[in-house]
Amino acid sequence: MPRNTSGHLVPGVIPPALAVPPGITRPEYVGKAAPRPFTGSDIYSAEAVDRIRESGKIAAGAVEAVGAAVAPGVTTAQLDHIAHEYMVSRGAYPSTLGYRGFPKSCCTSINEVICHGIPDDTVLEDGDIINIDITAFKNGMHGDLNKTFLVGTVSEDARNLVERTQEALNRGIKAVAPGRQVNVIGRAIESYAKRFGYGVVRDFTGHGVGEAFHSGLIIPHYDSAPQFDDVIEVGMVFTIEPMLTLGTHDWDQWADDWTVTTRDKSLTAQFEHTMVVTERGTEILTLP
Structure with missing residues (x-):
């Protein structure tokens, strides 16, 4: 079982990537080292938002299907299989599969893993927490x-x-309003997290999403981020995805170039939604 004598995670055995039916359209980056630079806009028409909403609904359903299977004794590879089958059965491609070489159809991040955990033969144990990150x-x-x-x-x-x-995610969402800068989101999140002495991860952020998996727009989750001064506009689509820890916000990365853990191995949790900005705030686009 891939944990060390202290109970902390170590790399496991990653099964082969699951097949996607040939009739399902692939994102342009599949089979390439990196996606092409995004030159479009983070502001979308109502018709385009409808298409993002459809993908978001599939991703949200996949998260719930995986969550229903989370239990002691289940491997993260089994959870990945559930996510994969849910998406492809609805004509969607699992966005993480082949993104910059990522080998699986979702991310499974347990305990001290902040983000980008790769599904493998790790067995869930009673008392764990696990983040399931899915994009369709x-x-x-x-x-x-x-x-x-x-x-x-x-x-x-x-x-x-x-x-x-x-x-914290809810408070970040409530802070969104047309005319504000995106850094107000991190201010709302960190002011709440500080009440409990939690660390707020800084180097992994929310982002523009839609036509591109990551558009280049950065949504910070921490305060004191004046450099992120994009003005929020109606029709803008992005994610908010705070990562809080019981200890430090400092991190290490495994040799797989994906798995990110808290440096002090403290527990960490994350929640995320994709949303579109409206005249009154936001509409969440990733609901089942």
Whole structure:
């Protein structure tokens, strides 16, 4: 079982990538080292938002299907299989599969893994927490979200962290309004997280999404980020995805160039939605 003597995660065995039916359209980056630079706009028409919403709905359904299977004894590769089959059965491509070489159809990040955990033969244990991050691509658009689940009976600290991270996302969403700068989102999130002494991860952020998996627009989750001064506009589509920790916001990355863990191995949780800016705030596009 891929954990060390301290109970911390170590790399496991990654099964082969799952097949996608040939009739499902691939994003342009599949089979390439990197996506082409995005030169479009983060502001979308109502018709384009409808297509993002369809992809978001598929991704959200996949997250819920995977979450229903989360239990002690299940491997993250089994969870990836559920996510994959859910998306391809609805004509969607799993956006992570082949993105910059990522080998699986979703990200599964357990305990101290902040983000980008690769599904493998790791077995979930009672007391773990696991983040499931899924993006679906259909009709030329990506819809992206993630959610952290409890595995069996968890500690009070773990449960509180998960619940409060979800509330941090809610507060970030409520801070969105046309005319404000995107850095107001991080201000709302970190002011809430500071009440509990949580670390707020800085180097992995929300982003523009839709025609591109990551458009280049950065949505910070921490305060004191004046450099992120894009003005929020009606029709803008992006994700908010705060990552909070019980300890430091500093991180390390495994040799796989994907898996990111807290440097002090403290627990971390994350929640994410894709949304479009409206006259009154936002509409979440990643709901089942």
